[in-house]
Amino acid sequence: MAAADRFEEVLALLRAHGGRVTAPRRAILRALIDHADHPTAEQLTADVQVGHPETHESTVYRFLDDLERLGVIDHVHLGHGPAVYHFADDTHHHLVCKACGLVVEVPERALEGLRRRLRSDFDFEMEPRHFAVPGRCRACAESTKVPS
Amino acid sequence: MAAADRFEEVLALLRAHGGRVTAPRRAILRALIDHADHPTAEQLTADVQVGHPETHESTVYRFLDDLERLGVIDHVHLGHGPAVYHFADDTHHHLVCKACGLVVEVPERALEGLRRRLRSDFDFEMEPRHFAVPGRCRACAESTKVPS
């Protein structure tokens, strides 16, 4: 989706739900769209504050919550630090190396088999979002044999 | 493994690594073993304080860290709240319902296919521990159609 389209689309959705389009919200949404990778709330706040220094972190958190409730974005916990945010239709998954922090993106279909199994055997609808798989990348797995 | 065996075994391992066996540590380990389900640090502290009211939460956290470094236990984040602890050889996985909080335990082999795939296609060694899969149990999935 083109960035400009997404920008207008989200604002329209926001208005359709009785929300208001304000300067801070435009800036936060812009920052979200401009971020290629997975930004934290703190990074987004910093980005927004470049142009709008008075923007408060709580405003960012509140708007991110709103967007999440609207189904526009999701947050993911990649490890022990802050959550990262990404658009909800960005359905890939994340493998996070516990040793070096490397994040590998995995397309959704890699988990199709697991999804089917959990549904049929455990009556459980796995949600593709909000999901990070910890482990070790090859380099780290080889350098730290059976850590513990 | 019999509870008494595990108790002595862990204490022996602790001593073998230069650690000391103290009254608080015995009590915390006992609480861990006695807990059938997945206790949080707070629950363990409360349990220990029944018999040893002076035990401080930081003592519990520090000992849990030590046990984790020794490979005896692991902690898992089941959701947004506190972490839960369990013995490292307890290799099942957890499905957590985002709506009602239900935790379903899944044997390790259910994820074998995924593990192989991540290893072969992504050079990534998934770690069976520290792993919770969010989603919805059948009841909640039916009552909340396409939430977002």
Added chain:
DNA sequence: GATGCAGCTGCGACCAGCTCGCAGTAGCGG
């Protein structure tokens, strides 16, 4: 069974990552 010295402990202060209540500001439907 006394001694010494790590390693452990209670304690309180501190930290990160959020969340909330408040009073003032400002979209936007009319």
Added chain:
DNA sequence: CCGCTACTGCGAGCTGGTCGCAGCTGCATC
């Protein structure tokens, strides 16, 4: 261009966990 109400900046507060310190104690040694 009015007024209702959503949103905002601000600072305090909350949860879950960490840290530095000074004193205590397990336990190896004698």
